[in-house]
Amino acid sequence: xxxxxxxxxxxxxxxxxxxxxxxxxxxxxxxxxxxxxxxxxxxxxxxxxxxxxxxxxxxxxxxxxxxxxxxxxxxxxxxxxxxxxxxxxxxxxxxxxxxxxxxxxxxxxxxxxxxxxxxxxxxxxxxxxxxxxxxxxxxxxxxxxxxxxxxxxxxxxxxxxxxxxxxxxxxxxxxxxxxxxxxxxxxxxxxxxxxxxxxxxxxxxxxxxxxxxxxxxxxxxxxxxxxxxxxxxxxxxxxxxxxxxxxxxxxxxxxxxxxxxxxxxxxxxxxxxxxxxxxxxxxxxxxxxxxxxxxxxxxxxxxxxxxxxxxxxxxxxxxxxxxxxxxxxxxx
Amino acid sequence: xxxxxxxxxxxxxxxxxxxxxxxxxxxxxxxxxxxxxxxxxxxxxxxxxxxxxxxxxxxxxxxxxxxxxxxxxxxxxxxxxxxxxxxxxxxxxxxxxxxxxxxxxxxxxxxxxxxxxxxxxxxxxxxxxxxxxxxxxxxxxxxxxxxxxxxxxxxxxxxxxxxxxxxxxxxxxxxxxxxxxxxxxxxxxxxxxxxxxxxxxxxxxxxxxxxxxxxxxxxxxxxxxxxxxxxxxxxxxxxxxxxxxxxxxxxxxxxxxxxxxxxxxxxxxxxxxxxxxxxxxxxxxxxxxxxxxxxxxxxxxxxxxxxxxxxxxxxxxxxxxxxxxxxxxxxx
Numbered sequence: 001x002x003x004x005x006x007x008x009x010x011x012x013x014x015x016x017x018x019x020x021x022x023x024x025x026x027x028x029x030x031x032x033x034x035x036x037x038x039x040x041x042x043x044x045x046x047x048x049x050x051x052x053x054x055x056x057x058x059x060x061x062x063x064x065x066x067x068x069x070x071x072x073x074x075x076x077x078x079x080x081x082x083x084x085x086x087x088x089x090x091x092x093x094x095x096x097x098x099x100x101x102x103x104x105x106x107x108x109x110x111x112x113x114x115x116x117x118x119x120x121x122x123x124x125x126x127x128x129x130x131x132x133x134x135x136x137x138x139x140x141x142x143x144x145x146x147x148x149x150x151x152x153x154x155x156x157x158x159x160x161x162x163x164x165x166x167x168x169x170x171x172x173x174x175x176x177x178x179x180x181x182x183x184x185x186x187x188x189x190x191x192x193x194x195x196x197x198x199x200x201x202x203x204x205x206x207x208x209x210x211x212x213x214x215x216x217x218x219x220x221x222x223x224x225x226x227x228x229x230x231x232x233x234x235x236x237x238x239x240x241x242x243x244x245x246x247x248x249x250x251x252x253x254x255x256x257x258x259x260x261x262x263x264x265x266x267x268x269x270x271x272x273x274x275x276x277x278x279x280x281x282x283x284x285x286x287x288x289x290x291x292x293x294x295x296x297x298x299x300x301x302x303x304x305x306x307x308x309x310x311x312x313x314x315x316x317x318x319x320x321x322x323x324x325x326x327x328x329x330x331x332x
Numbered sequence: 333x334x335x336x337x338x339x340x341x342x343x344x345x346x347x348x349x350x351x352x353x354x355x356x357x358x359x360x361x362x363x364x365x366x367x368x369x370x371x372x373x374x375x376x377x378x379x380x381x382x383x384x385x386x387x388x389x390x391x392x393x394x395x396x397x398x399x400x401x402x403x404x405x406x407x408x409x410x411x412x413x414x415x416x417x418x419x420x421x422x423x424x425x426x427x428x429x430x431x432x433x434x435x436x437x438x439x440x441x442x443x444x445x446x447x448x449x450x451x452x453x454x455x456x457x458x459x460x461x462x463x464x465x466x467x468x469x470x471x472x473x474x475x476x477x478x479x480x481x482x483x484x485x486x487x488x489x490x491x492x493x494x495x496x497x498x499x500x501x502x503x504x505x506x507x508x509x510x511x512x513x514x515x516x517x518x519x520x521x522x523x524x525x526x527x528x529x530x531x532x533x534x535x536x537x538x539x540x541x542x543x544x545x546x547x548x549x550x551x552x553x554x555x556x557x558x559x560x561x562x563x564x565x566x567x568x569x570x571x572x573x574x575x576x577x578x579x580x581x582x583x584x585x586x587x588x589x590x591x592x593x594x595x596x597x598x599x600x601x602x603x604x605x606x607x608x609x610x611x612x613x614x615x616x617x618x619x620x621x622x623x624x625x626x627x628x629x630x631x632x633x634x635x636x637x638x639x640x641x642x643x644x645x646x647x648x649x650x651x652x653x654x655x656x657x658x659x660x661x662x663x664x
Contacts, residue, residue: 069410093425
């Protein structure tokens with residue numbers, strides 16, 4: 001089914017169809033209606049890249065990320081783009097934001113562009129309500145969908161994840177081994193990755209025989225100074241902690257600032273662990289100990305898998321990469 | 333001139349031309365040669381997006397940035413993408429790196445894709461050797477070229493800049509007004525923007541009657557801890573400063589770390605000024621005073637200008653946005 005079939009059946013030139021598709025005013029309403037009706041009858045989906053020319057590949061990969069200004073995601077986009085380029089593919093970047101409706105819209109858009117595949121970067125692409133992920137599985141029926149830090153069990157969806165659960169579980173055990181007893185976990189958004197970290201945190205506490213109440217886990221505001229103030233007000237209310245683990249480095253930065261303001265000695269009185277091993281780690285004093293989720297490896301692994309998929313190879317649906325505990329100044 | 337003309341003149345179907353263009357093996361050498369000869373005679377350039385369908389616009393804008401993992405550039409890409417999307421345009425992101433040859437290659441690539449325009453983000457797209465910018469001017473003969481923090485005087489090149497020179501000049505005068513006498517300027521790369529900052533720094537010193545020697549200006553290594561160590565070794569050699577201005581926030585972070593290690597009181601004994609007003613500013617203790625170059629405004633202004641250009645409006649070739657001095661903890 002292509003533009004030539006539409007042209008033949010509607011009895012108009014390809015140039016006319018092109019004008020209709022582009023919203024050009026120089027087409028009569030009658031002709032426009034005829035073309036649209038034929039397109040519907042034939043089930044023809046206009047494809048602005050390969051429109052009707054039978055091109056099977058544009059060597060273009062869609063990259064979706066919720067926010068390219070996020071340090072982790074910006075790094076992932078950078079490494080993905082480099083790796084794709086090396087393999088002769090272009091990257092088509094969409095910053096979708098966090099709203100489900102926009103994610104759906106952008107994925108449809110990429111489908112209509114007939115990209116060779118889509119890479120969804122970040123665990124924000126996995127909704128907690130199961131049916132909210134249907135749009136991803138529908139897309140996977142048409143092209144390979146690669147997910148970084150998201151996992152859906154469905155044909156043609158390939159996932160590369162870092163083991164957030166295990167990393168957090170191990171970090172809790174490590175700090176409990178230092179005699180830490182009053183743990184706090186800070187996170188910022190309800191993504192799949194942050195849910196896994198939270199589970200790892202709670203299970204780690206259970207494993208070491210420590211309690212995990214609702215108060216041990218805190219959803220934080222967006223900016224560093226507000227998080228510092230939240231911690232200060234908790235501290236003034238009598239909540240004292242000797243170990244703060246976080247879902248991202250910026251929250252650990254806030255914890256370091258809180259400790260400074262409260263006069264707590266880090267890491268002696270309070271151990272703090274970041275997450276991502278980002279540039280922020282070396283900005284604080286002391287520098288952040290952190291869990292490195294290997295964004296470069298995640299990105300390169302994803303592109304390597306995609307290249308094999310596009311060559312028709314059999315590739316496992318899930319690849320998990322383990323994190324590393326990086327010791328700097330805020331935790332032993 | 334389009335694919336139909338080629339089809340007619342070569343006496344082959346459009347599908348055949350498509351096969352030739354895609355390197356499909358199912359075309360005889362003879363046919364292939366005929367098609368290529370006709371294409372050359374007619375001066376027809378294949379266009380993989382709008383190939384021959386007479387589509388004048390793909391509503392696609394190429395964005396070139398040297399490194400999307402750089403915080404400033406990542407933010408710019410983010411704001412550009414959002415603004416383009418709001419106007420119904422897609423963004424096609426190329427991370428070109430810093431090599432001239434790669435920049436050239438990527439710009440040619442975007443030209444061949446017939447994007448509606450290109451946005452070059454960051455002052456790394458302006459080479460110091462004049463003839464090295466010829467490739468940008470050649471591209472501008474074919475489509476609008478928008479530059480953020482770069483300036484070339486040439487038809488169809490439109491530049492949005494922050495006034496790095498004036499910002500640095502004013503910052504020097506401000507700190508000199510506090511009685512500072514021993515100034516140091518730190519920068520990381522030889523971009524157009526960093527050259528302007530350096531000029532502003534030196535002229536500011538001259539204006540206030542202070543000396544500006546080669547030793548007042550330092551090219552720094554890439555990572556924060558190496559810069560801190562460089563400053564420490566200068567300090568141990570007897571170079572003392574009471575004002576450190578920088579070309580980017582990460583260098584100011586290094587200066588704060590140096591001050592901490594050397595036991596200098598910031599800002600009392602040493603004022604430090606960052607550049608960009610990035611997330612890093614609130615990570616240090618004290619927090620960074622910085623020059624805000626308004627990356628969001630730069631991006632939005634660029635897209636607004638581009639939309640007017642694409643609608644045929646007359647738009648000035650150069651728009652300059654002034655910076656703001658943001659007072660936090662490292663400078664008054």
